[in-house]
Every structure is written in C-alpha cells, then in structure tokens.
Amino acid sequence: MSELQTVLDRTVQFVTAMLPADGCSVVLWDEVKGRFTVSTSTIPNQDKQLAANRVRKSGGATRWIVDNCRPIVVTDVRNDPFSANKILGEFNIQAYIGVPLVTDAGVVGVLYAMSLEPRDYVEYDVQLLENCADIIGLTISKSRAVEELEQTNKALELYVRTVTHDIKSPLSVAIGYLNLVTSEYSDLGDDEKLEFLKSSEQMLAKSFQIIDELLLLTEIRNEHAIPFTPVDMSAVVLEVKKRMQPLLDEANATIIIPTHWDHQVLGYAPWIEEIWVNFISNAIKYGGTPPLIEIVSTETDQVIQFWTKDNGNGLTHEQQQTLFEPFTRFNTTRIQGHGLGLSIVRHIAERMNGMVGVESEVGRGSGFYFTLPKVIEQGRV
Numbered sequence: 296m297s298e299l300q301t302v303l304d305r306t307v308q309f310v311t312a313m314l315p316a317d318g319c320s321v322v323l324w325d326e327v328k329g330r331f332t333v334s335t336s337t338i339p340n341q342d343k344q345l346a347a348n349r350v351r352k353s354g355g356a357t358r359w360i361v362d363n364c365r366p367i368v369v370t371d372v373r374n375d376p377f378s379a380n381k382i383l384g385e386f387n388i389q390a391y392i393g394v395p396l397v398t399d400a401g402v403v404g405v406l407y408a409m410s411l412e413p414r415d416y417v418e419y420d421v422q423l424l425e426n427c428a429d430i431i432g433l434t435i436s437k438s439r440a441v442e443e444l445e446q447t448n449k450a451l452e453l454y455v456r457t458v459t460h461d462i463k464s465p466l467s468v469a470i471g472y473l474n475l476v477t478s479e480y481s482d483l484g485d486d487e488k489l490e491f492l493k494s495s496e497q498m499l500a501k502s503f504q505i506i507d508e509l510l511l512l513t514e515i516r517n518e519h520a521i522p523f524t525p526v527d528m529s530a531v532v533l534e535v536k537k538r539m540q541p542l543l544d545e546a547n548a549t550i551i552i553p554t555h556w557d558h559q560v561l562g563y564a565p566w567i568e569e570i571w572v573n574f575i576s577n578a579i580k581y582g583g584t585p586p587l588i589e590i591v592s593t594e595t596d597q598v599i600q601f602w603t604k605d606n607g608n609g610l611t612h613e614q615q616q617t618l619f620e621p622f623t624r625f626n627t628t629r630i631q632g633h634g635l636g637l638s639i640v641r642h643i644a645e646r647m648n649g650m651v652g653v654e655s656e657v658g659r660g661s662g663f664y665f666t667l668p669k670v671i672e673q674g675r676v
Contacts (some may be wrong), residue, residue, distance in 0.1 A: 299333065299435065299438045299439060299442060300333065300335065300343075302434050302435070302438045303321050303323075303333065303334075303335040303431075303435075304335050304343070306321070306427075306430075306431050306434060307319040307320060307321055307335055307336065307337050307406075308337055309427075310406070310408065310424070310427045310431075311337045311408075313423065313427065314408050314420065314423060314424070316408040316409060316410065317338070317339075317409055317410050317411045318336060318337045318338030318339065318341070318386075318388075318408075318409045318411075319336070319337050319338075319406070319407060319408050319409065320334060320335065320336035320337070320338060320341075320346055320406075320407045320409070321333075321334060321335050321336075321396070321404060321405070321406050321407075321431065322334045322346045322347055322350055322357055322404050322405050322407075323347070323396070323403055323404035323435075324357075324358075324361045324402070324403060324404050324405075326401075329352065330352055331346070331347045331350045331352070331357070331404075332347055333347055333404075334346035334347035334348075334350075338386050338388070338409060339386070340386070341382075341386055345382065346382065349380070349381075349382055350380065350382075351380065354377070354378070355377055355378075355380055356369075356375070356376075356377045356380075356393055357380075357393065357405050359377065360393050360394070360395050360402075360405045361395065361402050361404070361405060362402075364395045364397065364402050365395070366392065366393060366394040366395070366421055366424075366425065367391075367392070367393045368392050368416050368421060369390055369391050369392075370390050370413060370414060370415055370416060371389065371390055371413040372388065372389055372390065372391070387411055388409045388410070388411065389410055389411055389412050389413050389414070390409070390410040390412070390413050390414040390416070391407050391408065391409045391410065392407065392408045392416055392420060392421055392424050393405050393406070393407045394406050394421070394424050394425050394428045395428065396428050396431055396432050396435065397428070397429075397432050398432045398433075398435055398436045399436060400436075403432070403435060404435075406424060406427065406428045406431060408420070408424050462502050462506065465498035465499070465502045466498065466499070466502050468494070468495075468498045469494075469495040469496075469498035469499050469502075472491040472492070472494050472495040472498070473491075473492075473495050475491055476488055476491050476492065476495075521563050521566075521646070522563070523561050523562055523563055523647060524561070524562075524563075524564075525559045525560070525561060525670045526559060526560050526561070526562050526563075526564050526567060526667075527556075527559060528556050528558075528559070528560060528567070528592070528599075528601065529553070529555050529556050531564055531567055531568055531571065532552055532571060532590060533552070534568065535568055535571040535572055535575065536550065536552065538568075538572065539572065539575055539576065539579075542576065542579055543579065546579045546582075546585060546586055547585040547586075548578075548579050548582065548585055548586035548587070548588060549585065549586070549587050549588065550575070550588040550589075550590065551587075551588065551589045551590065552590045553590065553591070553592070556592060558592075558594060558599055558669055558670070559669075559670040560599050560667035560668060560669055560670060561647075561648075561667065561668045561669075561670050562647040562649075562667045562668075563647060566643045566646070566647065567643075567647075567667070569639070569640070569643060570640050570643055570644065570651075570665055571603070573637065573639070573640050574603035574640070574663045574665075575588060575603060577603075577605075577637075577663070578603050578604075578605035578607070578663075581605065581607045581608070581661070582605040582606055582607045582660075583605070583606035583607055583660075586605060586606065586607075587605070587606040588603060588604070588605055589602075589603075589604045589605075590602065590603060590604075591604065594669060595669075596669075597668065597669060598649070598666045598667065598668055598669055599666065599667055599669050600664050600665075600666045601664060601665055601666070601667075602662050602663070602664045603662070603663045603664075604660060604661070604662040604663075605660050605661055605662075606660045607660050607661060608657065608658065608660075609655045609656050609657040609658055609659050609660055609661055610653065610655040610657070610661055611657055615653050615655060618637055618653055619637045619638055619640070619641040619651055619653075637651075640665065644665045644666070644667070647667055647668075648667070648668055649665055649666040649667040649668070650665070650666050651663070651664065651665045651666075652664055652665075
C-alpha cells in the first residue's frame with residue numbers, strides 16, 4: 296500500500312468521526328491521465344477503489360466540483376441537481392456534501408460526507424468539511440512529495456550506476472589504445488598508430504558527450520529561473536543543421552526543413568537546440584537506409600508543435616510508453632547509446648512549459664514532437 300493511500304484511509308476515518316457522518320469518501324483526479332485514479336471510503340461495505348473506478352469523468356457532481364472548485368450540498372438525493380451516480384443507490388446514500396481538495400497544484404479531488412438518511416446540512420457542516428479538506432490537501436501534498444522523493448532517489452541510484460559504467464567504458468577503451476601505441480610505438484606502422492589514435496579520440500569524445508549531457512541535465516533540474524525569450528526557430532534549426540552536417544553526410548541522410556517559420560515561441564534557445572540535436576540524431580540512427588528526415592510544425596492558438604519525422608521501422612505501442620524514461624534504448628546491437636537523451640528532452644520541454652511525445656507505427660516510421668508556448672505579441676503568450 297502506498298504512503299498516499301495510507302494517508303487517505305486514515306484521514307476519512309478521522310473525518311467520519313469528526314462530523315459525524317455515516318460515511319466519508321475521497322476521490323482524487325489525475326489531470327495528466329484525465330481520470331479519477333485513487334479513492335478510499337468509510338461507507339459500510341464499499342470497496343476503497345470503487346469510486347475511482349466508477350465515478351464519471353464528466354457530467355457528474357464529482358467532476359463539477361473539480362472543474363468549478365466549489366462545494367455541493369444535496370440534502371436529499373431525490374433532488375440531486377446531477378443525475379445521481381448508481382453508487383449512491385447501491386449503498387443507500389440519501390444526502391451528501393462534496394467539497395474540493397485543493398493543493399498548490401490546484402484542485403486534485405473531492406471529499407464527501409454522506410448520510411444514509413435525508414439531512415438538512417447547515418453552514419457549520421460545510422465549513423467543517425472544508426476545514427478537513429484543507430488539512431487533507433496539505434497532507435496529500437506532503438505525501439506526494441515523499442513518494443516523488445523516494446522515486447527520485449531510486450532513479451538517481453540507477454542513474455549513477457548506469458552513467459558511471461557508460462563513462463568508464465569508452466575511457467577504458469581509449470586508455471587501452473593509447474597504452475598500445477606507447478608500449479609498441481616502434482613496432483607499429485604509421486597507419487596503425489593513426490587508427491588507434493583516432494579510435495582513442497572517438498572514445499574520449501563519447502565520454503565528453505555523456506558528461507555534457509549530465510551537466511545539461513543538472514542545469515535543467517536547477518530551480519533557478521532561466522530567462523525565456525522569443526526564439527526564432529528557423530535560425531535555431533539552421534544552426535543545428537550546420538552543427539550536425541558531418542553526421543548527416545556520413546549517413547547519406549536527407550533532411551527537409553521549412554524555408555522559414557512565421558511564428559516565434561517563448562523559450563531558451565540553447566535548450567531548444569539540444570532538443571533538435573537529439574531528435575535529429577535519433578532520426579539518423581533509427582531512420583531508413585538512407586535516412587529521410589522531415590522537419591515540420593503545426594500550431595494552435597496557444598502553442599506550436601514541432602515535429603521530426605523519419606522513415607525508420609517505427610515503434611510498437613509498448614516501446615512508445617517508456618520512450619522518454621531514463622535509460623530507454625532500442626536496437627542496442629546497432630546503436631551504442633546511453634539512453635539519457637530523450638529523458639533530457641522531456642525535462643527541457645517541461646521546464647519551458649511545453650511537452651514531448653511520439654507518434655509511430657511499426658513499418659511506417661516515427662514522428663517525435665515537442666511543444667512550446669507561442670509568442671502572441673511582443674513576448675506575451
């Protein structure tokens with residue numbers, strides 16, 4: 296049982312005794328998943344997760360409270376302004392109060408006090424339940440922070456082990472080549488020396504690349520404010536193309552880029568450049584033979600969505616689900632990667648109030664995208 300579930304279980308027991316009420320329940324709303332995900336209840340014989348599994352995503356009292364951040368008082372369910380959920384009838388609920396649960400992240404759910412008989416609730420009942428909801432909101436925030444810290448610590452431990460290995464491996468190879476050159480210098484021909492030195496250079500460059508990504512990730516996770524300004528995406532992409540031209544030439548890749556974009560986004564140009572570098576390098580690695588890469592954009596009233604589309608083998612649904620998590624990598628026999636890139640891309644986009652995603656179908660290539668806020672007028676979004 297999670298820390299959050301334990302906290303909710305104990306809290307509804309306390310609220311049931313405080314009011315008093317025949318039963319209390321909590322239902323939490325997950326904005327990202329777009330559904331109710333966690334619940335608990337002291338209503339006799341009601342399963343704790345019943346509400347989360349059966350509360351309607353739209354049209355019911357619970358979603359109305361979440362959307363409007365206001366309480367609802369129903370003294371008799373026969374006069375319920377909403378079409379009552381069947382759960383009420385199944386457990387003989389005749390009256391209820393529902394109040395929003397608010398944290399620093401906004402409305403995260405609803406707290407209910409329920410009665411097995413019609414009841415004329417007074418203002419004191421509503422106020423008491425709202426005070427309990429305030430306490431629960433603070434408790435939820437603390438519990439989620441603890442869970443996130445535990446998950447972060449586990450991820451960090453895995454992160455350190457993996458990255459340490461990834462840095463050591465190319466360094467060890469480079470040292471081996473250099474030792475070979477120095478110990479057998481007089482016996483090696485010029486071509487062999489050059490080959491070993493070039494291999495050492497490549498391994499050292501790979502180590503530096505990993506270190507650079509670590510430093511970038513540290514910068515992204517830093518809470519200090521970064522100045523977000525209007526960015527000319529056309530100029531950024533052209534700079535990235537220039538930077539990646541050797542890789543494009545080596546893979547005989549074709550890249551199609553719009554001649555210009557009429558819109559600007561709000562962000563931080565050096566970070567945006569890293570997103571493009573990662574997406575394009577993946578399109579080169581995992582694209583067809585030869586790779587064909589297309590850069591496009593779409594827009595809404597508020598955001599611009601930038602795409603990198605390739606002609607590769609595509610990804611399964613299962614692969615897409617974990618693609619932006621740390622250390623995810625596919626086709627490792629072909630690609631020697633350390634799996635940090637896409638997780639860094641996700642962090643970058645989120646720090647700039649955007650998001651990332653992928654659309655792919657096996658055999659039909661992949662399209663990776665990120666969004667950023669659109670500049671509406673002179674820096675305002």
